Amino acid sequence: MKKIIALIFPIILFGQNSKIPDNVQSIINEAKDHYDVSMFDESKKVLLKLLHSKEGGDFEAEIRYHLGLACYYDGNINDAIIQWNKIRNKYPKHNRSQEINRVLSNWGDTNDEENYFKQENFEYSEDLKTARYFWSPIYANDKLLWSEIKDPEKAIQFYNTLVEKYEDPKKKFQILSYIFLLESGFNSNYYGYKNVNKMIYPNKKQQDFFNNSRYFGMKSVLNKMEEQITGSDTDQNYSTLVRAYYLAGVKLSDNEMFSDAVKVNDKSRPFFEKVIELEKNNPNNIYRIFSEHWMK
Numbered sequence: 001m002k003k004i005i006a007l008i009f010p011i012i013l014f015g016q017n018s019k020i021p022d023n024v025q026s027i028i029n030e031a032k033d034h035y036d037v038s039m040f041d042e043s044k045k046v047l048l049k050l051l052h053s054k055e056g057g058d059f060e061a062e063i064r065y066h067l068g069l070a071c072y073y074d075g076n077i078n079d080a081i082i083q084w085n086k087i088r089n090k091y092p093k094h095n096r097s098q099e100i101n102r103v104l105s106n107w108g109d110t111n112d113e114e115n116y117f118k119q120e121n122f123e124y125s126e127d128l129k130t131a132r133y134f135w136s137p138i139y140a141n142d143k144l145l146w147s148e149i150k151d152p153e154k155a156i157q158f159y160n161t162l163v164e165k166y167e168d169p170k171k172k173f174q175i176l177s178y179i180f181l182l183e184s185g186f187n188s189n190y191y192g193y194k195n196v197n198k199m200i201y202p203n204k205k206q207q208d209f210f211n212n213s214r215y216f217g218m219k220s221v222l223n224k225m226e227e228q229i230t231g232s233d234t235d236q237n238y239s240t241l242v243r244a245y246y247l248a249g250v251k252l253s254d255n256e257m258f259s260d261a262v263k264v265n266d267k268s269r270p271f272f273e274k275v276i277e278l279e280k281n282n283p284n285n286i287y288r289i290f291s292e293h294w295m296k
Contacts, residue, residue, distance in 0.1 A: 005141075012191050020062060020243065021055075023052065023055060024055050024056060024059055027046060027050045027056075028047070028062065028066055030044045030046055030049070030134055031044075031046040031047045031050075031066055031070065032066060034046060034070075035066075035070040035073050035074075037065055038073075040070050040071075040073060040074035042076075043066075043070040044067060044070050044071070047063055047066055047070065048067065050063055051063045051064065051067070060090070060091075061087045061090075061091045061094045061096050061097070062096060064083045064084070064086055065083075065084070065087060065096045065100075067083045068080040068081070068082075068083035068084045068087075070084060074114040081104070082198065084100045087100060088100055088101065095203050113122075130263075135255055143213050148224040150184075150189060152182050152187065152191035152192070153187045153191075154164070155178075155182060156179055156182055156183075159175050159178055159179050160179070160202045162175045163175050163176060163224075169229075169230055170228070170236070170237060172220065172224075173225055173228040173229070173237045173240070173241075174237070176224050176225045176228065177223055177225060177237075177244065178239060179221045180221045180222060180225065180244050180248075182216065183214050183217040183218045183221055184214070184218045184247060184248055184251050185214070185251060186247065186251070192214050192218075192290040193214040193218060193251050193252070194211065194251060195210065213269070215252070218248055218251075219248075222241075222244060222248060224243065225237075225241055225244060226241060229241060238278075242275055242278050242279055242287050242288075243273045243280070243287055245271050245274045245278065245287075246271070246272070246275045246287040246290070246291060248268075248271045249262075249264075249268045249269075249271035249272040249275065249291065249294075250262055250268070251268075252265070252267040252268035252271060253265060253267075253268040253294070261294075262294040264294050269295065272291040272294060272295050273291075273295075275287050275288055276288055276291050276292060
């Protein structure tokens with residue numbers, strides 16, 4: 001009997017992690033299209049029907065994962081966690097379980113945690129509610145005090161770990177674009193080029209040193225962003241890259257006296273020229289038009 005269990009268990013796990021056949025994936029894609037346009041109830045119906053079908057039974061983890069997403073996007077977080085906990089409990093080695101574990105570890109606890117146990121654990125859930133009549137817990141999330149840890153340097157460090165974590169060029173590009181906004185000073189955290197907090201760097205020499213390091217950081221991240229572009233101007237992030245080069249040019253430029261008009265200098269000129277180069281086949285691009293205007 002033990003030998004039979006040992007043989008069956010790996011097969012179940014393998015089936016849940018194995019490639020999803022086209023017919024099942026097509027139905028999951030249909031459900032995704034439904035919740036992508038906020039047709040949440042329709043999405044849930046499609047997924048529940050697939051879940052309890054002969055074709056979907058072997059792919060319960062993936063189906064429940066998307067069922068949880070449909071609930072989450074619909075604002076029913078507890079229903080989402082019920083679905084995700086079913087995956088974690090039944091298929092702990094599944095890649096979706098590991099993903100859910102990583103995400104939920106950042107959520108902390110919640111006032112509605114007992115609702116996660118509804119259905120099979122109804123009595124347990126009610127017992128937890130009864131116990132709550134006798135005390136008032138303070139949840140960890142209430143003590144995180146997010147405003148206390150605002151630190152752009154830490155943000156950049158975290159984004160750099162995400163650049164290493166994700167292989168998809170589009171994800172890498174988006175992460176790098178946030179680093180660019182920090183490095184170039186397009187934030188309200190007194191960080192980046194020309195965005196120095198004078199309380200932190202009261203000395204002009206220190207400010208110049210900081211700006212110089214941010215300048216090279218800006219150039220470096222723009223190069224990395226460009227490396228993630230595939231298919232030239234057919235890439236969906238291509239226009240964002242053009243805008244980033246334009247923003248860099250604006251940030252590096254001086255200003256006309258008594259005006260906010262951009263005054264091109266030796267540092268900013270190459271970035272405006274890059275915009276014109278990238279949009280050489282698109283003379284009506286707004287960033288190209290303004291780049292040409294400032295460089296007159």
